[in-house]
Each structure stands twice: as C-alpha cells, then as structure tokens.
Amino acid sequence: MYPHIRRLYVYERRTLRYVIAHIREKYNFQATPQMYKKRFTKWGFYKNTRRARVNSTSPRSTEPSDVIWQPQLTLMPTLNRTDMSILIFLTNIRTWCSAFFETARESHLDFLEGTSRLSLLLPYKQTVSYDQEQISASFRLVADLLVRGQGHLAGRLARKAFLQIEHMLQLEGPPFIWNLLEILHNIMYLKQGRLFSMLIIHLMSLAQCHYPENHSIVQLLQSLWHISKSSENDFIQLLPAILERGWLLNADILFSNFNERFLLLYYRLMWNSGLLRLTEDKLREADTWFSLLSLRVPIEAIMEGTARLHPAVDFAPADASNLPPANYEDLKRKAIADLHERAELESPEPTTRFRLLSGLLKSRILDENVKFPDEGGKEGSNLIMDDNATVETRGRATRLHARILAYILDLFTYIDMEKGGSENIIIERLNNTIALRDYGEGVTAPQVIVEIWRLRDMLLQKGKLLEAAEMGKTAQKRLEQYLEDMPCLHI
Structure with a gap:
C-alpha cells in the first residue's frame, strides 16, 4: 500500500482518517491509525507543525499541515532482472506475513473489550472448505505421473x-x-518446470480476479513467473x-x-512438508508454546475449528458405509501412547521435534470426552460415546x-525412514495408514493413492x-x- 498511502497523504495532503477509509474501501486493506x-x-513522513500554526486561520486548516517525505537513503547495487524478481x-x-500479525496484534484489543474467547481463537473467516493435504497430494501425484511417463493421467489430474x-x-x-x-x-x-509455469499462470489469473494489481499475492506470483522466464536455461536448478x-x-x-x-x-x-527445516531457537519458542497449549486452549475450540476446516461432506466419502479397520481401537491406543512417549524424549533434531509437536496438536481431537459441534456450529453431544448421537454423526x-x-502414523513413518528404521515395521505402518485413510477420506482420495505408491516402493526395496x-x-x-x-481430451 506504500505508493497509494504516499500519494494520498504526502502529495494530495489528505487527512489520516480519509487515507484509512479510502485504502480500506478501495483495496480492502485493514489497519488501525496507530499502525x-x-x-x-x-x-520518514512527518508534519511541518510550524507552518501549520501559521496557516491555522486559513480555510485549509481542516487539512493536515505540510507533510515532508524524507526517504531513507540506502546504497543498493545494480540488480539484474532475476535478482530484482527474487528481491x-x-x-x-x-510484507504480507508481517501485516497479518500486526493486524492480529491490534485486534487483540477487541478481546479486552469483551469479544468472546472463541472468536479470539478464530481470527479469520473461512467461507469454503479447503483440504490442503489432498490438494498437495494431487500435485505430488501429477508430478509423479509425469516422471513415470503417464502424461494422459497427469493431464486429467492436473485439470482437477x-x-x-x-x-x-x-x-x-x-x-x-507455507502451503x-x-x-x-x-x-x-x-x-517439472512446465507444470510449475502452468500453475503460476493459473494462480496469477485467479489472483488478479480477486485482488488489486499491487496486492502482495499478485506481486509474489508475478515475481516467481519473472524468475522462471528470466532464467529459462537454469531456473529448474x-x-x-x-x-x-x-x-x-x-x-x-x-x-x-x-x-x-x-x-x-x-x-x-x-x-509434513519437505521444507520443514527449522533452527534450534525456533524449536525452543515452539516447545514453550505447545507446552502451554493444553492449559490455555479449550479442546472445544479445537473441535469447533476442526469442524469448520473439515465440513460434514469431507467425512462422508462415497464408500462411507465401510467400517473402520478391524484393529482401529488398538491402532488408536498405541498411536497416542507412542506419540506421547516420543514427544517426551529430548530430540536433538528440530525438524523431528516440530513434527511431533504438530502431532500432539492434532491428537487432541482424539479425546473422546469432548463435545463435537453439530452441523449448525452449536455445541453438540459427544458423538462417539453419547447414546443420543445418530449413527451418521458417530460415523x-x-x-x-x-x-x-x-496423520500420526505417517509422522512415525517419516521419522523411522529418516533414522533407518525397520523396513518391516514401516511396511506394516503404511498398510495401517492406507486402511485408516480408506475409511477417513475415501478409497480414491489422492492422499490414499500417494500412500499406496509409497508402499509399492517399499515392497520393491x-x-x-x-x-x-x-x-x-x-x-x-x-x-x-x-x-x-x-x-480425456482428444486433439
């Protein structure tokens, strides 16, 4: 928003109130006067207060006093096109990530003025269901199919x-x-450079329909496109x-x-991103926060939030009549015990520790003594234990x-493969993971197919x-x- 704010506040000499209202209405950008x-x-914007006092009786006294812009001058080497796009x-x-947290910190005042605790835990709205794991698995499958030479299947899956x-x-x-x-x-x-370019073009087109040209998401995608075009010979590396x-x-x-x-x-x-490679100092921050999670965040908030992220349709795959795996209860009991045992051990490697903390966060949903919200978002009964719960809601x-x-078993598989664990144990765990995903997501879900191919590769080994x-x-x-x-498209 910098060029628009500078134009309005410095050159057009608009009031701060006008600038805030104009930026909010035209660009849907929210920020407080303090920000x-x-x-x-x-x-380096500041008001010339001496001139303001001289002109205080003039008809323009309702306007801001003269604003002087003193840019912070820094020496910058000449950048080529690729380096400029990276910058x-x-x-x-x-800018985008920092702006989110700045706005969130300002909105914390709402809580002090009486906002409910649950709305504080949900600082943003989600209007459409979005399953990041399935979409990520779909693109992983597309790239894998291209590597395997199955372009016709890759094309169909890419369109979806x-x-x-x-x-x-x-x-x-x-x-x-992150995602x-x-x-x-x-x-x-x-x-798969061609798939990368196609996806960036598609996302740029979508983003430009939803956001102004200078929005961070548009600029971010355009910069990636310019990087790929300005370094065509080596952009894959x-x-x-x-x-x-x-x-x-x-x-x-x-x-x-x-x-x-x-x-x-x-x-x-x-x-479970392959990019999760964080440092020891970030691990200490995360460890402190997660250790307080059970004391400060009510499990009901997790359940309600999870219901919003995964609406009922996501839990009703075409084969919803299938029963859970025969060893479901044993798997659940052992997985939770193993997760807590691993999390209590001091792991010297931050990436593994982060993954275990994420497993602890997700595992709180497995608490059978909490109440799950019904389809209307209101607090319902315990769907597993309550005798009044219907078969459908229990399912x-x-x-x-x-x-x-x-997810937890997948986490264990990752850790064991990284540490060279027993192949037989990994194969058994993959079989159990597939059975759980078959029931929880549907037998044709992309994430299930990814797991089947992982099992195939382990069997080949x-x-x-x-x-x-x-x-x-x-x-x-x-x-x-x-x-x-x-x-299939026939050309």
Missing part, C-alpha cells in the same frame, strides 16, 4: 487439481505462503533454493509470533479420528515384486476412479 502512524515514522518475491512474503486450488487464495498470508511453496517446491524437486528461502522467511516470521489465538492457523499448515467423528490417526505389482495396479485403478469426472 499507520508507526509506518509514517518508519517511512520482490522475498519482500512481498515479509487446478479447479481445487482456487480455494487456497482465501488463506491468509502465512498459511498460503503453496510446499507444492511448488515439490514440483521443482521433480524437475535455481528455483528450489529460492522457494526454500522464501518458505524459511515466512516460517521464521510465523514462529516468532507463536500465540494461542492462531491455533487453527497452525492446524492448517502442511506439517463423522470416527472418520475424523481415522484421518488424524493416519524388499524384493517383494508380486506384492509391489499388485499395489501398482491398485493405485492405477483408484486413480482412474478418482478421475472419472475428468474425461
């Missing part, structure tokens, strides 16, 4: 994923940057490092602002639990060729079912 004044100081990319990440990703644009800065860069980094890791740098910048700001108010924001992050809660358990071939056929069949509504 504006803080920025004016940073930018714009990183600057917009910092492109339709779904529009919902990402409703996320605030921190989760949007999008995870998707883009995975695409570039598999060296260049971009992964740039994406990782942007992701770490966003993560650094996010983890410097740990607060119980952002519970649902943390929940919506892609915690919704159990499927939600199955998804969380699958063990030399179990027949079983691996069977898993490959299962994955192919389920993917075809998932893409039934995306027919």
Whole structure:
C-alpha cells in the first residue's frame, strides 16, 4: 500500500482518517491509525507543525499541515532482472506475513473489550472448505505421473487439481505462503518446470480476479513467473533454493509470533512438508508454546475449528458405509501412547521435534470426552460415546479420528525412514495408514493413492515384486476412479 498511502497523504495532503477509509474501501486493506502512524515514522513522513500554526486561520486548516517525505537513503547495487524478481518475491512474503500479525496484534484489543474467547481463537473467516493435504497430494501425484511417463493421467489430474486450488487464495498470508511453496517446491524437486509455469499462470489469473494489481499475492506470483522466464536455461536448478528461502522467511516470521489465538492457523499448515527445516531457537519458542497449549486452549475450540476446516461432506466419502479397520481401537491406543512417549524424549533434531509437536496438536481431537459441534456450529453431544448421537454423526467423528490417526502414523513413518528404521515395521505402518485413510477420506482420495505408491516402493526395496505389482495396479485403478469426472481430451 506504500505508493497509494504516499500519494494520498504526502502529495494530495489528505487527512489520516480519509487515507484509512479510502485504502480500506478501495483495496480492502485493514489497519488501525496507530499502525499507520508507526509506518509514517518508519517511512520518514512527518508534519511541518510550524507552518501549520501559521496557516491555522486559513480555510485549509481542516487539512493536515505540510507533510515532508524524507526517504531513507540506502546504497543498493545494480540488480539484474532475476535478482530484482527474487528481491520482490522475498519482500512481498515479509510484507504480507508481517501485516497479518500486526493486524492480529491490534485486534487483540477487541478481546479486552469483551469479544468472546472463541472468536479470539478464530481470527479469520473461512467461507469454503479447503483440504490442503489432498490438494498437495494431487500435485505430488501429477508430478509423479509425469516422471513415470503417464502424461494422459497427469493431464486429467492436473485439470482437477487446478479447479481445487482456487480455494487456497482465501488463506491468509502465512498459511498460503507455507502451503503453496510446499507444492511448488515439490514440483521443482521433480524437475517439472512446465507444470510449475502452468500453475503460476493459473494462480496469477485467479489472483488478479480477486485482488488489486499491487496486492502482495499478485506481486509474489508475478515475481516467481519473472524468475522462471528470466532464467529459462537454469531456473529448474535455481528455483528450489529460492522457494526454500522464501518458505524459511515466512516460517521464521510465523514462529516468532507463536500465540494461542492462531491455533487453527497452525492446524492448517502442511506439517509434513519437505521444507520443514527449522533452527534450534525456533524449536525452543515452539516447545514453550505447545507446552502451554493444553492449559490455555479449550479442546472445544479445537473441535469447533476442526469442524469448520473439515465440513460434514469431507467425512462422508462415497464408500462411507465401510467400517473402520478391524484393529482401529488398538491402532488408536498405541498411536497416542507412542506419540506421547516420543514427544517426551529430548530430540536433538528440530525438524523431528516440530513434527511431533504438530502431532500432539492434532491428537487432541482424539479425546473422546469432548463435545463435537453439530452441523449448525452449536455445541453438540459427544458423538462417539453419547447414546443420543445418530449413527451418521458417530460415523463423522470416527472418520475424523481415522484421518488424524493416519496423520500420526505417517509422522512415525517419516521419522523411522529418516533414522533407518525397520523396513518391516514401516511396511506394516503404511498398510495401517492406507486402511485408516480408506475409511477417513475415501478409497480414491489422492492422499490414499500417494500412500499406496509409497508402499509399492517399499515392497520393491524388499524384493517383494508380486506384492509391489499388485499395489501398482491398485493405485492405477483408484486413480482412474478418482478421475472419472475428468474425461480425456482428444486433439
């Protein structure tokens, strides 16, 4: 907003009240007078009070006194096009993410004036369901299919994923940057530059329909596009490092602002991202915050927030009549015990510790003594234990639990594979993860197909060729079912 604010306040000499109202109405940008004044100081805007007193009797006395702009002069080397695009990319990440937390800190005053605790825990609204894990899995599958030479399936799946990703644009800065860069980094890791370019063009087109040209999301996407075009010969090697740098910048700001108010924001992050490589000091901040989570954040808030993130339709896959895995209760009991045991151990590696903390956050939903909100958002009964709960509502809660358990088992698989754990244990855990996802998400969900291919690769490593071939056929069949509504295009 800097150029617009400078034009209005400095050159047109508008009042601060006018500037705030104009920026809010035209650009849908919310900020308090204190935030504006803080920025004016940073930018070198100040009022010429001597001249203001001289002109105090003039008809213009209702206007602000003369404003002098003194830009902060710094020496900057000449940048080529690629370097300038990288600078714009990183600057917009910092601007968008920092603006979110500045606004959130100002809104904290609302709580002191009587805002309910639950609304404080939900600082933003979500109008459309968005399942970040499934969309991320879809693009991972697209890239994997291209590597495997199955372009026809990749094209159909890409069209479906492109339709779904529009919902990402409703996320605030921190989760949007975290989740999008995870998707883009995975695409570039598999060296799928064409898919990267197509996705950036698609997102730029969508963003320009929803936001003004100078919005951070538009500038961020355009800078990535310019990087890919200005370094066509080596952008496949260049971009992964740039994406990782942007992701770490966003993560650094996010983890410097740990607060119980952002519970649902943390929940919506892609915690199994391959980019999760954070430092020891950030681990200490996170550890302190998560240790207070059970004392400060009511479990009912987690349940209500989770219901908003995963509406009933998400828990009613086409095969909803299926029963949970036969060993469901044993899996649940062992997974929770194992999670707490691992979390209590001092892990020297921050990435593993962060993943365990995310598992603890999600595992609170598995508490069967809490009440789950009904479809209208009001507090309902305990869906698992309450005798008055219908079969359908009990099924919704159990499927939600199955998804969380699958996440926790997936977490254990990641840790064991990183540490060279037993292949037999990993294969058994993958089988259990697939069974849980089958029930919780549906047998054709992209995340399930990703898990099946992971199991296939593990079986190949063990030399179990027949079983691996069977898993490959299962994955192919389920993917075809998932893409039934995306027919082939004949050119």
